[in-house]
Amino acid sequence: xxxxxxxxxxxxxxxxxxxxxxxxxxxxxxxxxxxxxxxxxxxxxxxxxxxxxxxxxxxxxxxxxxxxxxxxxxxxxxxxxxxxxxxxxxxxxxxxxxxxxxxxxxxxxxxxxxxxxxxxxxxxxxxxxxxxxxxxxxxxxxxxxxxxxxxxxxxxxxxxxxxxxxxxxxxxxxxxxxxxxxxxxxxxxxxxxxxxxxxxxxxxxxxxxxxxxxxxxxxxxxxxxxxxxxxxxxxxxxxxxxxxxxxxxxxxxxxxxxxxxxxxxxxxxxxxxxxxxxxxxxxxxxxxxxxxxxxxxxxxxxxxxxxxxxxxxxxxxxxxxxxxxxxxxxxxxxx
Numbered sequence: 001x002x003x004x005x006x007x008x009x010x011x012x013x014x015x016x017x018x019x020x021x022x023x024x025x026x027x028x029x030x031x032x033x034x035x036x037x038x039x040x041x042x043x044x045x046x047x048x049x050x051x052x053x054x055x056x057x058x059x060x061x062x063x064x065x066x067x068x069x070x071x072x073x074x075x076x077x078x079x080x081x082x083x084x085x086x087x088x089x090x091x092x093x094x095x096x097x098x099x100x101x102x103x104x105x106x107x108x109x110x111x112x113x114x115x116x117x118x119x120x121x122x123x124x125x126x127x128x129x130x131x132x133x134x135x136x137x138x139x140x141x142x143x144x145x146x147x148x149x150x151x152x153x154x155x156x157x158x159x160x161x162x163x164x165x166x167x168x169x170x171x172x173x174x175x176x177x178x179x180x181x182x183x184x185x186x187x188x189x190x191x192x193x194x195x196x197x198x199x200x201x202x203x204x205x206x207x208x209x210x211x212x213x214x215x216x217x218x219x220x221x222x223x224x225x226x227x228x229x230x231x232x233x234x235x236x237x238x239x240x241x242x243x244x245x246x247x248x249x250x251x252x253x254x255x256x257x258x259x260x261x262x263x264x265x266x267x268x269x270x271x272x273x274x275x276x277x278x279x280x281x282x283x284x285x286x287x288x289x290x291x292x293x294x295x296x297x298x299x300x301x302x303x304x305x306x307x308x309x310x311x312x313x314x315x316x317x318x319x320x321x322x323x324x325x326x327x328x329x330x331x332x333x334x335x
Contacts, residue, residue, distance in 0.1 A: 005171075005177070005178075006170040006171060006178050006179045007167055007170045007171075007179070013171055013173065013177040013178060014177070015177075016176045016177040017173070017177050019176050019177070020173050020174045020175065020176060020177035020178065021174070023174045023175050023176070024174040024183070027150070027174070027181070027182060030152070031152060034152040034153075039152070039153070040153075041152060041153055041154065041155045042128040042131075042153065042154055042155065043155040044128075044131050044135070044143065044154070044155070045135065046135065046140055046141065046142060046143060047141075047142045047143070047157040047158065047327055047330045047331075048131070048142075048143055048145060048154060048155065048156045048157050048158070049068075049142055049143070049144045049145070049156070049157065049158040049160065049323065050144075050145045050148050050149050050151075050156040050158070050159050050160065051064060051065055051068070051144060051145065051146060051147070051149075051160045051162065052145075052147050052148055052149025052150070052159075052160075052161060052162070053147070053149065053161065053162055053163075053181065054149070054161055054163070054169065054180060054181055054182050054183075054184065054186055054187070055163075055164070055167075055169055055170065055179040055180050055181065056175060056179045056180075056181065056245075057164070057167070057179060057245040057246055057269075058164075058244045058245020058246040058249060058269065059162040059163060059164045059196055059245070059246075060162055060164070060194075060196035060197075060214065060216060060313070061146070061147065061162045062109050062112060062113065062146065062293065063216055063311050063312070063313040064160075064162055064194055064196075064214060064313050064315075065081065065113055065144055065146050066112075066113055066116050066117055066313065067214075067312065067313030067314075067315055068144065068160075068313075068315070068319075068320070068323070069081070069113070069117045069119055069144065070117065071315065071319070071320040072142070072320065072323065072324075073117075073119075074320075075320065075324055077141040077142060077324075077327075078138070078139060078140045078141045079119050079140065079141065079142055079143070079144060080119060080120040080121070080122070080134040080138060080140045080142075080143045080144070081110070081113055081114075081117075081119060081120070081121045081122075081143065081144045081145075081146055082121070082122050082123070082124070082127050082130035082131050082134065082143060082144075082145050082146070082148075083106075083107065083109060083110040083113075083121070083122075083123045083127075083130070083145070083146040083147065083148075084107075084123065084124075084125060084127065084146075084147060084148065084151075085106050085107040085110055085123030085124065085125075086107050086109070086147075086270060087103070087107040087108055087270035087272070088102075088103060088104060088105050088106040088107035088108075088110070088123065089104065089105065090105045090106065090123070091105075093123070093124040093125065093126065093129065093130075094122050094123065094124035094126075094129045094130045094132075094133040095122065095123050095124065096120065096121070096122045096133055096134070096137065097110060097111065097114045097120075097121040097122070097123070101114070103296055103297045104272075106121075106123045107123065107270070108270060108293050108294075108296055108297055109146060109293065110123050110146065111296045112292060112293055112296050113146065115296065116292075116310075120134050120137070120138045120140070122134050126153075127145060127148055127151055127153070127154045128153060128154050131143055131154065141327070142327060149161065149181075149182075150181055150182065157326070157327075157330050158191050158192070158323065158326050158327075158330075159189070159190040159191050159192075160190065160191065160192045160193075160194060161186075161187060161190045161192070161193050161194070162194045162196060162214075163193060163194065163195045163196065163199075163201075163203065164196055164197070164246070164249075165195045165196050165197035165198050165199035165201070165213070166197055166199070166249075167179075167246070168199065168201055169184055172184060187203070187207060188207075190210075191210060191322075191326060192210050192212070192319065192322060192323070193207055193210055193211040193212070194212055194213075194214050194315075194319070195211065195212070195213050195214065196214050196216065197213075197214075197215065197216070198213070199213075210322075212315065212316050212318060212319050213316070214313050214314065214315050215313075215314040216253070216311045216312070216313060216314070217311065217312045217313075217314050218232065218253065218257065218309050218310070218311055218312075219309070219310040219311070219312055220232070220310075221234075221235055221289065221307045221308070221309050222295075222307060222308055222309075222310060223304075223306070223307050224295055224298060224299055224302035224306040224307065224308060225302050225303070225304050225306065226304075232254075232257055232259055232309065233257075233258070233259070233260075235259065235260065235287045235289060235307060236260050236287065237260060237262055237282075237285065237286040237287055238254070238259055238260050238261045238262060238263075238286070238287045238288075238289045239261075239262065239263045239264075239265065239281050239282035239286050239287065239288050239289070240254055240259075240261050240263070240264045240265070240289045240290070241264070241265040241266075241267065241278070241281060241288065241289070241290050241294065242264075242265075242266060242267065242290065242291050242294065243266075243267030243268060243269060243270070243271035243273070243291075243293070243294050244269055244291055244293055244294075245269045247264075247266040247267070248266075250291055251264045254289075254309075259289075261289075262286070263281075263282075265281055267294075271294075272297065273294070273297050273298055274301070275301040275303075278298070278306075279303065282305060284305060286305065287305055287307060288303070288305060288306045288307065289307050289308070289309060290306070290307070290308050290309075291308060291309065291311075292308050292309065292310045292311065294308065295308035
């Protein structure tokens with residue numbers, strides 16, 4: 001129903017417009033209070049790069065975070081990551097991740113980022129505390145915040161917005177009448193716009209100096225139990241599952257790659273999994289294929305026919321170069 005209201009052709013979203021206007025008013029007033037200094041923001045001694053969305057749902061933010069980390073590491077930069085840790089509950093905060101940290105403690109996305117990049121990652125509902133925890137333990141050149149575009153209690157030096165090239169901004173209205181956390185006009189003030197996939201939008205024409213296209217490229221399928229890697233086309237009788245912001249994006253990608261998919265199963269974003277919940281999706285002669293974000297929550301109880309498909313974000317070199325240029329400008333101003 002929400003998908004039809006936000007992205008479909010139905011006009012019943014107007015029934016939710018009073019709540020939408022209230023949400024928009026609150027977010028606008030809150031942002032202005034931070035800009036005026038009435039609500040206080042904490043400034044980190046090292047540059048903060050926020051990567052976030054204007055809209056709710058899976059826009060490809062986590063693959064972008066991983067891709068930017070790897071690209072900035074090739075430039076010799078020491079990068080850390082902070083996150084809210086949605087879906088996790090630690091005994092105390094801030095929590096700095098290590099090899100034993102579970103998704104139940106830190107959430108699925110921070111664990112995925114840590115396992116893929118091996119850079120310092122900290123989670124806390126108070127992102128400023130997470131940043132300080134990293135700075136107390138590591139020498140870093142910059143810190144990426146996974147999401148947090150609307151978390152104005154932490155000052156940011158660079159803002160990067162990810163846009164779903166297919167769904168864009170839906171009907172353009174604030175939650176709950178539409179998918180927007182902030183309106184599209186917010187793009188005027190961000191530093192970089194990343195469009196995930198091809199789009200018919202005029203964003204690139206409107207903001208040519210800061211708009212880039214990202215492609216998500218699947219890698220080898222990986223077995224959860226043995227860590228064996230094989231080509232996707234080698235998997236047969238695939239039962240595909242996804243518990244991400246937009247499961248259909250994963251299923252569409254598999255279809256485009258001509259994978260042998262016989263069934264698809266969608267779960268809520270950040271879904272917590274158990275063996276009984278997943279065991280009957282695929283029989284022993286079938287393959288259960290999931291996203292990497294799902295897989296990090298299943299390693300403790302996996303079965304031999306469970307596989308996941310890592311995704312790599314392909315970005316133009318200009319994105320990394322622009323970020324590095326902005327970091328140099330920030331450094332020179334602070335010296």
